[in-house]
Each structure stands twice: as C-alpha cells, then as structure tokens.
Amino acid sequence: MSGVNFKEMLQQYAHEESSASTATVGPMRVLRPRARPTSMTTNSKEKNTRSDHSAEKPKSAPITTKSSKKRKAPSKYAPPSKYQHLxxxxxxxxxxxxxxxxxxxxxxxxxxxxxxYAHPSNQFWKLLHSSGCTDERLRPDQDVELPARYLLGNTNIVERPTKDAAELSKAEMSDGAPVLEDKCREWQPECVCIVGKGIWEAVFRHRHGKNPSKAEFHWGWQDEKENIGRIADIGEDGYQGAKVFVTTSTSGLAASLKPAEKEAIWKPFGDWCKERRVARNWPPAQPHGQAQDLSEG
Known part of the structure; x- marks a missing residue:
C-alpha cells in the first residue's frame, strides 16, 4: 500500500459502504399524520372553556311560596264615621x-x-248545631227564630259595625259591659254565653280594672260571683243574674284553636241547653204545630 494513505483508504471504504446501501434500498415511504376531525382540533384552551360551559346548570326560576307573599297589614282602630252607612x-x-x-x-x-253571624266564614251556626244548642243548622236569616224554637237570644257588647274587632277601642269594649248588665236585668235570661275571650276580658276589665290573668281565665262556666245583671236590692228570691259561660270566638279570623278544640269547648254548653229545654218541657205542644211566640212580654 505504498503511496496510499491509510486514512484515505478508510474514507474510501466508508464511501463504498454507503453507496452499496443506497443501491439496495428502495424509495423511502414518508408517513404523514392523518388529519384530525374538526371537533378534535380544538386547542386545549377552547376545550377547557367548552367543558366549563357544559358543566353549568341552567338557572331555575325562583320558587314563590305563601310565606314570600306580601301579608296584609293588621287592622287598627277605625272611627264610627268609617262605617256610619251601616x-x-x-x-x-x-x-x-x-x-x-x-x-x-x-x-x-x-x-x-x-x-x-252572616259571613260565610263564621262558624257560629255550625257550632250551635254541632254542640246541641239547636237540633238543626240554621241559616243567618233564621236568627229571629231562636227565642221561639230554642229559648235562645243574641246581642253584642258593641253595637256599631266594623270590619273586625281590631277596629274597636278597648274603651268601647269596656263601656259595653254595663249596657250588657242592663239588658240582663231587663230580660232576665238564665245564662249569657260569651262568644270570645276578648269579650269576657272587656267585662272583667270593667268589673275588676284589669284583664284576667292566666290563672283567672278559663273556658266554660264562671264563678257565681261573676253573674251578670244581678238585682241586689230585691232579696235572695229576686233575680240573681245570668250565669256566665265563656266559649271561643266563631270568627273565621280566629285561628288560635283547631275546629275540634272549639267543638270540645262548646259541647258542654250545648248539653246544658238541651237539659234546660227538657226541664222546661220546651217546645210545648201547639194545636197546629206552631211554636210559642216570645216576641211579646
């Protein structure tokens, strides 16, 4: 190998190997990546944004409940002029x-x-019947039949009409107590049935200068000393006043007691009324089936 450099020989050999390899290998196939569908080409930022929106739930309409409705303002004192047309x-x-x-x-x-008690929501005529005070449920326009058919009557502690009791003053309620005393002295019923706690409080306030305490108040029959309309100057044989039975209000606005509780309070009074009519043999037999007229004294 004279005259031939070893390094040159090595380079020549490497060149020959490279040429041989190129000759034996066919054309190279280039693999290009397939195009992704449009939905898959969204970049990561857009993908995250779409995901965030899809996770949001549609806002539902606000739920309206009875408690959220505006409540009516409570009644307050109304002067007599407001209802002077009644x-x-x-x-x-x-x-x-x-x-x-x-x-x-x-x-x-x-x-x-x-x-x-003409308002449809008032339970007076219903409770009169269910308790036994009357043997049928009367209509309001039959109120004038109460004395002749059942020996019952009706009055109020305040005469003037209002929408509800809140439109009356305490003074009006208390001032009605002596008027009630006078009516009892004149007509001399066996009993007065106080239809509502507030009425009895007004009578008690007139007599004792204060409302009854929790210990002093109870439903039903009151002590004999609380009789209304007693005539004191005619001796023990005279009129001793009307006994007092305190029962619940029948107004549709009075919802502090359940219907069953009201009926339980009314029932003893209804039983007493039936017993008293039996004792008086009432109604007496009439020639033509007509009840006695009590409208004349």
Missing part, C-alpha cells in the same frame, strides 16, 4: 230565655244583611 244589628231578646249569646259587634256582611 246600621247596628237589632238584638234578638225575649223574657225568660235560657241563654243569650253575646258577640263582639256586627261585621260588615252581618250589618249589611241584618242577620247575626
């Missing part, structure tokens, strides 16, 4: 009745119709 309710009274019901005052519907 007439007071006529008392239904007669001599020697077994009981007289004492309400607060006529409501607007009652005053307009001229019959006691």
């Amino acid at each position: 007439s007071p309710l006529t008392d239904i009274l007669a001599p020697d009745l077994i009981a007289v019901f004492v309400g607060t005052n006529p409501g607007i519907r009652t005053a307009a119709q001229g019959h006691a």
